[in-house]
Every structure is written in structure tokens, then in C-alpha cells.
Amino acid sequence: MNALRRISSVLILLIFATQLHAAEKLIALTFDDGPRPYVLFGTKDPQPAPGLLALLDRQQVKATFFVMGWRLTPKTWGEGRYETNVGITCIDAAKQLLKDGHEIENHTFGHEDLRIAEKKKGEAWVLADVDKGAKVIEALTGSRPKYLRPPDWDLTSEERHDLEARGYHIMTIASENPIAVRDINTLDYLCAGKHPTQCPKPSLAQAVLKQIDVRERHGVTTDILTFHELTTTTAQLDEVITALKGRGYKFVRLDEYMQRVK
Numbered sequence: 001m002n003a004l005r006r007i008s009s010v011l012i013l014l015i016f017a018t019q020l021h022a023a024e025k026l027i028a029l030t031f032d033d034g035p036r037p038y039v040l041f042g043t044k045d046p047q048p049a050p051g052l053l054a055l056l057d058r059q060q061v062k063a064t065f066f067v068m069g070w071r072l073t074p075k076t077w078g079e080g081r082y083e084t085n086v087g088i089t090c091i092d093a094a095k096q097l098l099k100d101g102h103e104i105e106n107h108t109f110g111h112e113d114l115r116i117a118e119k120k121k122g123e124a125w126v127l128a129d130v131d132k133g134a135k136v137i138e139a140l141t142g143s144r145p146k147y148l149r150p151p152d153w154d155l156t157s158e159e160r161h162d163l164e165a166r167g168y169h170i171m172t173i174a175s176e177n178p179i180a181v182r183d184i185n186t187l188d189y190l191c192a193g194k195h196p197t198q199c200p201k202p203s204l205a206q207a208v209l210k211q212i213d214v215r216e217r218h219g220v221t222t223d224i225l226t227f228h229e230l231t232t233t234t235a236q237l238d239e240v241i242t243a244l245k246g247r248g249y250k251f252v253r254l255d256e257y258m259q260r261v262k
Contacts, residue, residue: 024221024222024250024260025221025222025247025248025249025250026221026222026223026249026250026251026252026257026260026261027222027223027224027225027244027249027250027251027252028064028223028224028225028251028252028253028254028257029061029063029064029225029227029241029251030063030064030065030066030149030183030224030225030226030227030254031052031063031064031065031066031227031228031229031233032066032107032149032226032227032228032229033066033067033068033107033111033228033229034065034066034067034068034071034090034093034229035065035067035071035072035090035093035094035097035229036071036078036083036090036093036229037077037078037086037088037089037090037092037093038078038083038084038085038086038231039051039052039229039230039231039234040052040053040093040096040097040229041053041054041086041088041093042054042086043084043086043231045084046084049231049234049235050234050235051234052229052233052234052237053096053097053100055234055237055238056100056102057100059238059241059242059245059251061241061251062100062101062102062103062251062252062253063102063103063251063253064102064103064104064105064147064253064254064255065094065097065102065103065104065105065229066105066106066107066147066149066171067094067104067105067106067107067133067137068107068108068109068110068111068133069106069107069108069109069110069132069133069134069135069136069137070109070110070111071090071094072090072091072094072136072137072139072140073090073091073136074089074091075089076089076090076091077089077090078090091140094140095140098140098141102253103253103254103255104137104140104141104145105137105145105146105147105148105149105254106130106133106134106137106145106147106148106149106168107133107148107149107151108129108130108133108148108150108151109129109130109132109133109136110129110133111151112129112151113151113152113154114126114129114130114150114151114154114155114156114159115154115155115156115159116154117129118156118159123158123159123162126155126159127159127162127163127166130148130163130166130168131166133145134148134168144167146167146168146169146255147168147169147171147254147255148163148168148169148170148171149170149171149183149226150170150171153171153172153173153174153183153185155170160176169258171183171224171226173185173226179215179220180220180222180261181224181258181261181262182224183224183226184208184211184215184223184224184225184226185226186204186207186208186211186225186226186227187199187200187204187207188204188227188228188230188232188233188236189228189230191204191230191232191233191236192228192230192232193232196232203236203239204232204233204236205236205237205239205240205243208225208236208240209240209243209244212244212247221249222257222260222261224254224257225240
């Protein structure tokens, strides 16, 4: 009888622990296309804009940044036609990311559509571009990045297979990955520019929260949010983070997220 009681107690504890794990609310906040110093640190001219790093620090949130390798080359501060030079190089911005406890992962070196690049240049070029991006990140962080988010999530099945064989974990919005480890496309890039016409309504923040609502109704409470380093995104993030914290979500880096949802 005592043995049966012990077994019953163990089973109850296991069931309770499983329910707690299933109900865990986690958000991995991720950003593509950086590092962009004018977004991370904010601007004063020509139009004042708050910095993303200050916002994350105030909210006590650690995030994951998928960076373009070409930005991590000496004396590079961004694209002159579209970005504001705030006197900080991309490398120094990346160093600040690490100092603040954020995670840096691979968004390729040249940021080309990998499917199109293979047709034009061959798969060997694609693999070399991804590896080149990983090497400049490793030179900065001291460790090889594990996660790869292809530009626009676009790559062939052969590229995916060969990149996984090289040790990369491929981020995707497609059904190859279970839903809990599948990226959520926030569509924040549609809100960029002076006169965006396709930005989600009524606002980017509300559209993202609505996506979370839909997933919750299907019993999913672990989410990888994919944003971009954009000033328009930074302006909406405070509302998103505050609302999700109010619902009981915890924000973690992608490396921790992957350990906890598997």
C-alpha cells in the first residue's frame, strides 16, 4: 500500500510539472537586419527617435539579434542612402549588444535571397556566404553562432539540408519546424518609410498582440517574434512588451527559449 501511495504521489507530481511546463508563457524577441546604430542608440536629427537598446534596458528584456555579416566589417556604420550616421560603427553597436546581455546570431553575410542566389551563383556560394557571416560573428563574440535566419526565410530544401549538416539550426515560418519553434512574422517591415500603406491596422502593436491571441486560443503560449531593426518598430515595442508582461509572459533570449520549449 505504501508503495502504491508513493507511486501515486510521483505520478501526481509529474502531471503537475507537465501542466506547468505546458502553460509556461515565453517570448523570444528577435530582430533582423542589424546592427543599425541609429536604431539601437536613437537619433536626434533630423527627427528625434528613441533608441531600441534603452527601451529594452528599461523593460529589462534580453533579445536576440540576427545580424548581417557585412555590417561587422571595420568602419562600417550603415547604408548611407537610408540610414543616419550617429557616430557609432556597427561593430561598436554589436559590442554594446553583447555588453548588455543580448544574443547575436546569423542572418548571412550579404543578405541575399538564398534561393535566388543559388540559381545565379550556385549552392557553393550560398554556403560560403552563410559561413562568412558566421565567421565575422565568431570573431566578435568568441563563439560560432548556432541559429541562422535566411533573408525572407527563403531557401531550397537542398540548401536547408546542407546548412543543417554544417550545424546550423534554421529558423523558419514554414511547417518544417513545430509551431512552438516556428518564427512569427510580425510584418513590421510594412510599417517602415514615411508613408506606409500596408502597415497592419489599427497598429503594428495591436496586430502583433492579435497574433498572440490566436495562438493562445490554440493552446500555444510560447512564441518567437520576428521584428526588424527599424525606428517604426521601436516606437511600437513598448506597448507590445508591456501588454505581454501583463498577460504573464516572460521574455528570454532565443538560446534559452530553445532549451525550455524542447
